[in-house]
Amino acid sequence: MSICVIALAGVVLAGCAPADSAGPGAADPLPASGEEEALVLDVTSSAFRADERISARSCRAGFPGGENVSPPLKWSGVPDSARSLVVTMIDLHPRAAEWLHWAIVDLSPESTSLAEGASGSLASPARELVNTFGERGYGGPQPPAGSGDHTYAIAVYALDTASLDIAEAPSAADIRRAVSGHVLAWGTLNGMAGR
Numbered sequence: 341m342s343i344c345v346i347a348l349a350g351v352v353l354a355g356c357a358p359a360d361s362a363g364p365g366a367a368d369p370l371p372a373s374g375e376e377e378a379l380v381l382d383v384t385s386s387a388f389r390a391d392e393r394i395s396a397r398s399c400r401a402g403f404p405g406g407e408n409v410s411p412p413l414k415w416s417g418v419p420d421s422a423r424s425l426v427v428t429m430i431d432l433h434p435r436a437a438e439w440l441h442w443a444i445v446d447l448s449p450e451s452t453s454l455a456e457g458a459s460g461s462l463a464s465p466a467r468e469l470v471n472t473f474g475e476r477g478y479g480g481p482q483p484p485a486g487s488g489d490h491t492y493a494i495a496v497y498a499l500d501t502a503s504l505d506i507a508e509a510p511s512a513a514d515i516r517r518a519v520s521g522h523v524l525a526w527g528t529l530n531g532m533a534g535r
Contacts, residue, residue, distance in 0.1 A: 412454065417525055442471060469509065504519070505518060
């Protein structure tokens with residue numbers, strides 16, 4: 341049975357941090373300049389715990405057993421002053437070059453979770469952007485055979501702006517620039533997939 345390995349950590353936007361809550365820093369894949377004092381969000385999933393393997397269900401169709409179903413996510417600690425949330429999933433493997441698997445912007449700051457399979461059915465004003473596969477919404481892990489384990493970072497940012505000014509098909513660097521200076525709190529849920 342094919343499986344996707346997802347290890348968790350707690351902070352906003354993709355990061356390669358240990359499997360517990362942490363704030364932004366040099367080890368995170370998308371640190372936003374000047375956000376060292378941002379609060380920490382606790383990001384979790386009911387589908388898996390830190391360092392656990394999850395079913396291939398959350399991996400992209402094409403990965404053995406993959407169904408491309410976005411994972412359930414939950415977060416807490418969003419400050420009252422937040423005006424929107426951003427959720428991303430980024431592959432940190434050097435070969436992937438910060439491949440963007442999922443990007444949601446303008447999500448209501450009252451939101452505290454995303455149900456499994458939420459991609460494609462989010463209510464306005466939330467917007468799912470175009471991922472590196474060239475598709476709008478979630479594109480699950482599909483690491484090339486023989487490339488080893490890939491580290492993925494699912495991140496949530498609480499921002500001080502209601503609408504993020506960003507291209508419809510951003511790169512990880514575009515997201516980094518867009519959120520810079522707006523982050524009130526953030527947390528990541530890190531993981532791995534390989535075959």
